[in-house]
Amino acid sequence: MKIFSGWHRFVFALPLIFLLTHLFSVMELHKNSKMEEPHKQLNKKFDHLVLGPAVGQGLSNRLQCQGTKALNRTHSSNSRSGVDGSITFVTVFAIYNSSLNDVDDKSSNTIVGNASYNKLGRSMALLNVFINFIQVAMPQSKVIILTDPVSDLSVQRNRVSLYPVQGEYSRDKLMLQRIRSYITFLETRLQKLNQKPGNITHYMFTDSDIAVVDDLGQIFRDHPNFHLALTFRNNKAQPLNSGFIAVRGTPDAILRAKFFLQEVLKVYSTKYRNASRMLGDQLALAWVVKSKPHFDASRFAKALAFSEDIAGTSVLFLPCALYNWTPPEGAGQFHGMPLDVKVVHFKGSRKRLMLESWNFYSSSIDISDMLCLILGSGRTKYDF
Numbered sequence: 001m002k003i004f005s006g007w008h009r010f011v012f013a014l015p016l017i018f019l020l021t022h023l024f025s026v027m028e029l030h031k032n033s034k035m036e037e038p039h040k041q042l043n044k045k046f047d048h049l050v051l052g053p054a055v056g057q058g059l060s061n062r063l064q065c066q067g068t069k070a071l072n073r074t075h076s077s078n079s080r081s082g083v084d085g086s087i088t089f090v091t092v093f094a095i096y097n098s099s100l101n102d103v104d105d106k107s108s109n110t111i112v113g114n115a116s117y118n119k120l121g122r123s124m125a126l127l128n129v130f131i132n133f134i135q136v137a138m139p140q141s142k143v144i145i146l147t148d149p150v151s152d153l154s155v156q157r158n159r160v161s162l163y164p165v166q167g168e169y170s171r172d173k174l175m176l177q178r179i180r181s182y183i184t185f186l187e188t189r190l191q192k193l194n195q196k197p198g199n200i201t202h203y204m205f206t207d208s209d210i211a212v213v214d215d216l217g218q219i220f221r222d223h224p225n226f227h228l229a230l231t232f233r234n235n236k237a238q239p240l241n242s243g244f245i246a247v248r249g250t251p252d253a254i255l256r257a258k259f260f261l262q263e264v265l266k267v268y269s270t271k272y273r274n275a276s277r278m279l280g281d282q283l284a285l286a287w288v289v290k291s292k293p294h295f296d297a298s299r300f301a302k303a304l305a306f307s308e309d310i311a312g313t314s315v316l317f318l319p320c321a322l323y324n325w326t327p328p329e330g331a332g333q334f335h336g337m338p339l340d341v342k343v344v345h346f347k348g349s350r351k352r353l354m355l356e357s358w359n360f361y362s363s364s365i366d367i368s369d370m371l372c373l374i375l376g377s378g379r380t381k382y383d384f
Contacts, residue, residue, distance in 0.1 A: 050377065052378050054378075055331045063372065068376065072339065094147055094174065112359070113355070122351075126354060141159070143157075145161070148164070172277050180265065186203075200249040205246075211346070212342070226253075228257040228315055229246035229247075230316070240289065259313060268280050289308075320334075321334045321338055322342050324345050327346070327350055328348075349384065350382055
């Protein structure tokens with residue numbers, strides 16, 4: 001009877017054991033789902049403007065914001081006078097056949113503000129905003145667009161011109177082609193200078209997803225001896241970003257810059273060809289620079305400009321924190337936005353933010369408030 005009584009109690013307790021086990025499993029699942037939710041939010045790409053707290057609040061020499069209102073002002077340079085020579089921005093822009101096929105595809109339309117864009121229209125809107133920012137910050141400068149000769153690209157803007165360069169503009173080879181186009185362009189400028197010496201024009205080779213928010217002429221005034229300028233950040237694998245390259249407009253500087261880029265192209269084509277679609281140019285830049293004996297790469301850890309002779313080319317290294325500031329990095333290694341920032345780079349999934357920023361500026365006409373909008377976006381990823 002005692003054995004039967006113990007077994008009887010076990011049978012009655014069995015449902016309770018199953019119930020407790022089930023409850024524990026549900027609690028664990030709920031706990032894990034809560035832990036994964038922030039991760040999903042971080043990876044989500046938004047189709048509308050998302051603002052959060054501005055990074056760098058309370059830090060000296062950083063933009064302070066209350067929402068999209070700047071509590072202090074960014075430092076505007078006074079370099080529009082005293083720069084020897086004019087400045088021209090140069091970018092590479094190509095329209096692919098697939099983009100042209102999407103013109104009538106309404107399903108791929110994107111809405112930004114009051115405008116609706118197909119893929120081609122979106123690319124053209126970004127190009128026009130790139131030009132808009134330049135013409136606000138540096139109204140006397142020009143823009144030259146290096147493009148595929150067979151492209152149907154047409155841009156009707158003042159002080160903007162197209163310059164066809166033969167090459168391979170497919171997505172897989174565009175970064176390689178960009179360096180080739182830069183070299184070809186410098187060769188033609190050198191020929192013109194030999195024909196008309198004394199007509200000095202400095203060049204800024206940039207990506208078309210940047211916003212120039214202050215005059216850049218002070219680079220050539222404050223650093224009178226460099227041939228070519230690059231931007232750096234505290235990143236061991238990729239310390240140099242190819243989205244901003246400045247070249248002094250003298251014959252010797254253009255020649256030296258051309259030699260330097262030819263070496264980068266050589267390294268890119270041999271060592272990093274598998275990365276021809278992305279990042280290969282930056283890896284090649286770093287290899288060429290670090291290949292100099294006794295080059296002190298620890299200087300990339302501090303946001304201070306410095307110069308170095310690299311195989312006969314005087315290279316000026318400018319901090320990305322000022323000349324190539326990027327929203328996600330601004331929330332991280334840059335610790336906010338410096339008050340004297342010059343260039344904002346909308347890399348990766350932040351092209352929507354570039355268009356939204358221009359729309360905001362157009363309605364407010366205040367660069368500092370617009371920069372608060374960008375800073376408040378932080379690390380938000382968008383749908384394009």
